[in-house]
Amino acid sequence: MADIGMRAFVTAGVRELGGLAEEPGANALELVLPDALREPLNGREYLSIDLDREALTVDSPVVIAVADALAQGGCAAQAWLNPVYLQGGDLEAKWARAFRLTAGRATLAARTLEETTHALFELRTTYETDEKEDRLYTVAVNLTTLAPYEAVVRERASFFLDEAPASGELVRAVVPNLEELRRPLENALRRALAPDLAELRARQEKFLARELGRLEQYYGTLEAELDERGRRPAQQERAARLVEHRRAVALDRAKKRRDAVEKHRLRVSAEVFALLLLHQPWLRATMRLESRREAVERPFFWNPALKAFAPAVCDAxxxxxxxxxxxxxxxxxxxxxxSG
Ligand SMILES: [Zn+2]
Known part of the structure; x- marks a missing residue:
């Protein structure tokens, strides 16, 4: 990464962590280190970096220390996406290509340029059976619609992000509290990990079937032996012992089965470890949707960065x-x- 990027990362990181960062010259960096950085940087309180003599790279101790400290506290960042084509063109025709209203008609009632925010969550998901495996997923929820927005994650690599808005003052999207985002976030994550989950579940089922097969074979042989012994005439005392023995075998078999099922049960948990709030302007297209009996007005959102409408969800x-x-x-x- 270019030095300029590393420098911006270090200054922003030090400030985020509660320290001070000054740039007295084009090639100098003066840092008053926050508590979180003192220990990893040998107990120092100040750091003065002459970038001519000491270029910042991903291996620089200060870069590693800042990255580690940010990762421990969870990491939140924000960026702006400043698309160029904000006009949207014929939104009514575009709506008709993206959506369909059965037995009715849709017309554009109003359009407004506003700002929206996508919350991109980085999640560490743990799959646990008798072994443990972590996988990382990124999912996006739009804070205007409160709906998952897969295309933003898919296209993210092609976005050119900026540190500030280029579009001037727009009506800002309201950032809801995290509790409100729980349901769309869970839905988005469930969808993102569905393929991996299906694969892992199938693998565990195969292992379980194999183990249960072995157990069946073992206990089957044991019970057949007991059956065989039961057919021979025996004293009362011995017959009673045999009954006891059978019961013990049946209990043992049930326990081993339960253990096997438990061992191969797949438990999934997830934790958010980073959040990027991505702001951008988009167009609110208020559509009037009418059938023969009724009419409603409903906002849909044209995303100029993706040249597509944001996903819309069913009211039910x-x-x-x-x-x-x-x-x-x-x-x-x-x-x-x-259904209704
Ligand atoms: Zn529905």
């Missing part, structure tokens, strides 16, 4: 849908329309 099940049916003032997806 909150699942993403592109086909709507107007029903009692609500916009429903095809499956909710069918």
């Amino acid at each position: 099940c909150a699942e993403e849908t592109s086909t709507f049916c107007l029903h009692g003032g609500r916009l429903l997806c095809p499956s909710c329309t069918g």
Whole structure:
């Protein structure tokens, strides 16, 4: 990474952690280190870096210390996406290509330029059976629609992010509290890890089936032996012992089965370790949707950075849908329309 990027990272990181960072000259950096950086940097309180003599790289002690300290406290950052084409063109025609209203018609009632924020969560997900494995996922929830937004994650690598807005003062998106985001975040994560989860579950089921097969074989042989012994005439005392023995074997078999199922049970947990708030301008397209019986006005959002509408969800099940049916003032997806 270019030195300028490392320098910006160190100054922003030191300030974020509660220290002071000054740039007295083009090639000098004066740092008053916060507590979190003193120990990793040999107990120093001040650091003066002459960048002509000592270029900052990913291996520089100060860069490593800042990165470690930020990672421990969880990491929040923000960036702006400043798309160029904010006009949107014929939004009504674009809406008609992206969405469908069954038995009704849709017209553009109003358009407004506003700012929105996507919350991109980096999650560390732990898959645990008798072994433990961590995998990382990124999911996005839009804070205007409160819906998952997969395309933002998918296209992120091609975005050119800035540190400030270029579009002047726009109406800001309201940042909701995290509790409000729990449901869309869980939905987004569930969708992101579905392929991995299916694969791991199938693998565990295969292991379990193999182990249960071995147990069945072992206890099957044992019980067959006991059956064989039971067929021979025996004294009362011996017959009673045999019954006892059988019961013990049956209990043992059930316990071993339970243990095997427990051992191969897949437990999944996830924790957020970084959050990027990505701000951008987009167009609110208020659509008037009407059927023969009723009409509603509803905002949809044209994203100029992706040249596409943001995902829209069903009013009943909150699942993403592109086909709507107007029903009692609500916009429903095809499956909710069918059920009610
Ligand atoms: Zn639905």
